[in-house]
Amino acid sequence: MTPIVLITGRYQLGNDAGIFQDALYIGFELKLPFTKTWIDSSATDITFIFYTHDVETWGTWIGHRVSINGVEIGRLKDPDDVQGASEVFRLVVPRTTLDSALGGKDNFVLTVELERQPAMPGLADDFVLWRIESDGTFAASLGWK
Numbered sequence: 001m002t003p004i005v006l007i008t009g010r011y012q013l014g015n016d017a018g019i020f021q022d023a024l025y026i027g028f029e030l031k032l033p034f035t036k037t038w039i040d041s042s043a044t045d046i047t048f049i050f051y052t053h054d055v056e057t058w059g060t061w062i063g064h065r066v067s068i069n070g071v072e073i074g075r076l077k078d079p080d081d082v083q084g085a086s087e088v089f090r091l092v093v094p095r096t097t098l099d100s101a102l103g104g105k106d107n108f109v110l111t112v113e114l115e116r117q118p119a120m121p122g123l124a125d126d127f128v129l130w131r132i133e134s135d136g137t138f139a140a141s142l143g144w145k
Helices: 095-102
Strands: 004-013 024-027 029-038 045-053 064-068 071-076 086-094 107-113 127-134 138-142
Touching: 004 029, 004 138, 024 029, 045 071, 045 095, 064 095, 071 086, 071 095, 086 095, 127 138
Parallel strands: 004 024
Antiparallel strands: 004 127, 029 107, 029 138, 045 086, 045 127, 064 071, 064 107
């Protein structure tokens, strides 16, 4: 299926405001209210695709938490443990997990939470989120209806 764009923009998460001059600094958490629409109601898994740059979660650092209505659906963790500009994260969510998080409702809050690294404070925990897509089985519009 063709991916569906849920949101675009440039949002800096972190504790060092202004290091990414082309991004809106939002601090430690981004909460996005969405209203869902099923494109393929028979899908057994739904994939969310996150586009970022400068996620530097190396070694045993578990990465930045992504949740729907407080239910963790995955983590944004540097896949190669190397410094690099762009990353693409594919979080595959079982339909049962998503249904449970949605609780039978069409409205939900998708949250990306900055996980600070106590052993490596500073710029290592700052990154930019610039796009979120679904795999085409699931669409969502910003705002609640």
